Amino acid sequence: xxxxxxxxxxGNMHMADRMEKAQALLDVxxxxxxxxxxxxxxxxxxxxxxxxxxxxxxxxxxxxxPDPAQSLLDRLDCDxxxxxxxxxxxxxxxxxTHDGLAATLLDxxxxxxxxxxxxxxxxxxx
Amino acid sequence: MxxxxxxxTLDPENLGVLETWLGxxxxxxxxTIEKAELLSGGAIGENWRLDATVEGGGFQGKQDWVxxxxxxxxxxxxxxxxxEFACLRAAHEAGVCVPEPxxxxxxxDLIGAPFMVVAHVGGYAQGHKIVRDPVVAKAGAALAEAxxxxxxxxxxxxxxxxxxxxxxxPEKSPALVQVEQMREHLDRISEPRPALEYILGWLERNAPAxxxxxxxxxxxxxxxxxxxxxxxxxxxDWEFCHWGDRHLDIGWFCARCWRFGADECEAGGIGxxxxxxxxxxAQTDTPLDAAQVPYWEILSAARxxxxxxxxxERHISxxxxxxxxxxxxxxxxxxxxxxxxxxxxxxxEYAHG
Numbered sequence: 001x002x003x004x005x006x007x008x009x010x011g012n013m014h015m016a017d018r019m020e021k022a023q024a025l026l027d028v029x030x031x032x033x034x035x036x037x038x039x040x041x042x043x044x045x046x047x048x049x050x051x052x053x054x055x056x057x058x059x060x061x062x063x064x065x066p067d068p069a070q071s072l073l074d075r076l077d078c079d080x081x082x083x084x085x086x087x088x089x090x091x092x093x094x095x096x097t098h099d100g101l102a103a104t105l106l107d108x109x110x111x112x113x114x115x116x117x118x119x120x121x122x123x124x125x126x
Numbered sequence: 127m128x129x130x131x132x133x134x135t136l137d138p139e140n141l142g143v144l145e146t147w148l149g150x151x152x153x154x155x156x157x158t159i160e161k162a163e164l165l166s167g168g169a170i171g172e173n174w175r176l177d178a179t180v181e182g183g184g185f186q187g188k189q190d191w192v193x194x195x196x197x198x199x200x201x202x203x204x205x206x207x208x209x210e211f212a213c214l215r216a217a218h219e220a221g222v223c224v225p226e227p228x229x230x231x232x233x234x235d236l237i238g239a240p241f242m243v244v245a246h247v248g249g250y251a252q253g254h255k256i257v258r259d260p261v262v263a264k265a266g267a268a269l270a271e272a273x274x275x276x277x278x279x280x281x282x283x284x285x286x287x288x289x290x291x292x293x294x295x296p297e298k299s300p301a302l303v304q305v306e307q308m309r310e311h312l313d314r315i316s317e318p319r320p321a322l323e324y325i326l327g328w329l330e331r332n333a334p335a336x337x338x339x340x341x342x343x344x345x346x347x348x349x350x351x352x353x354x355x356x357x358x359x360x361x362x363d364w365e366f367c368h369w370g371d372r373h374l375d376i377g378w379f380c381a382r383c384w385r386f387g388a389d390e391c392e393a394g395g396i397g398x399x400x401x402x403x404x405x406x407x408a409q410t411d412t413p414l415d416a417a418q419v420p421y422w423e424i425l426s427a428a429r430x431x432x433x434x435x436x437x438x439e440r441h442i443s444x445x446x447x448x449x450x451x452x453x454x455x456x457x458x459x460x461x462x463x464x465x466x467x468x469x470x471x472x473x474x475e476y477a478h479g
Contacts, residue, residue, distance in 0.1 A: 054453060091327070113460065
């Protein structure tokens with residue numbers, strides 16, 4: 001019954017509150033998993049175990065960080081990623097139309113890496 | 127490799143069909159498989175080690191073989207097993223250090239998937255392990271040189287013939303062929319990639335002209351060769367073989383994404399770039415053009431990005447739910463980062479030079 005009440009109340013919650021709850025859930029799940037489960041896994045399961053921790057970490061950062069795709073679209077004045085990808089392929093968005101396009105895209109990719117592979121980014125920027 | 131719930135092909139308790147087929151294939155009077163042991167089952171396929179005893183024919187005696195199967199869904203960029211086997215055979219005949227090819231079976235019904243059988247070679251292949259091996263740390267320059275020599279031996283295989291006429295000859299710059307293929311794959315992927323589109327456009331505008339066409343391994347990198355005590359024992363994974371530009375393999379081998387974190391060792395994370403080039407140039411009739419390699423390293427990052435996207439897509443829509451495939455798909459920004467940095471460095475060099 002408590003669960004039902006929980007979900008009913010959640011249905012009326014604002015998006016921001018729901019995200020916060022999801023984040024809190026992920027935070028505690030990840031830290032418990034990383035501290036209590038992962039170190040005790042047998043050797044043949046450790047690789048999969050580490051991948052799960054990695055996946056949870058990405059999901060966590062995806063929820064907390066601003067959306068890199070949206071800020072790229074704002075900068076290049078495009079509506080969707082699909083439209084932007086198409087415009088770049090067709091040359092409608094290019095170095096000729098946008099100064100420093102490669103650097104802008106690199107900036108976007110760095111923001112993505114902050115979410116998907118912060119350790120990779122740190123190594124590359126050392 | 128991770129344990130996955132995918133059903134295995136071979137049943138170690140029921141090897142009669144395989145024994146009969148293999149025996150007939152190699153012209154033996156009798157063939158018994160004493161043991162079949164699963165070595166790994168990963169994103170690409172399964173590897174089974176076979177202990178066999180052969181009576182009669184060219185393989186008389188005790189045999190130590192490896193049977194490799196296809197994955198449930200095969201990579202769109204790779205050949206089928208029969209073609210891979212033909213490439214392996216051509217390389218073996220040209221004197222390249224490879225596991226000796228024994229037999230291949232295109233019939234998926236025999237054991238549940240197409241497969242090939244090759245001689246077992248000693249050592250291991252895992253990239254992460256090899257770049258951290260203390261023996262390789264000492265023998266890395268010699269290993270890089272040996273790999274350069276081997277690559278030149280592969281590139282000495284030229285069209286036509288060699289049993290490889292099924293491979294298409296590039297009609298234009300092999301770099302443009304690569305860009306075209308990558309775009310075709312991108313179009314089948316649900317996720318738009320603006321950075322990758324930019325990188326492909328740059329690769330198209332800067333593509334080198336078509337030069338001499340050679341047999342490219344197509345996946346020549348650390349992780350795809352076996353080494354034992356720091357010495358090369360066999361080059362693996364011939365499924366991306368094609369007629370193309372020699373610098374594709376050179377750039378792929380040296381690209382940052384294939385150094386497994388050992389960034390200072392520019393030749394595959396195992397040794398200095400100079401040693402790799404030296405080994406190559408000592409063996410070839412056409413020395414490599416070092417000035418072209420940065421372009422092909424950028425192309426390599428894009429190519430690995432597309433392969434990673436395809437692997438991620440296998441998780442999303444290919445009916446193979448797997449955290450490993452999903453995480454591979456999420457590696458794409460790493461390759462986009464390397465490619466964009468490469469482009470910016472390339473442009474700076476040209477602006478000043």
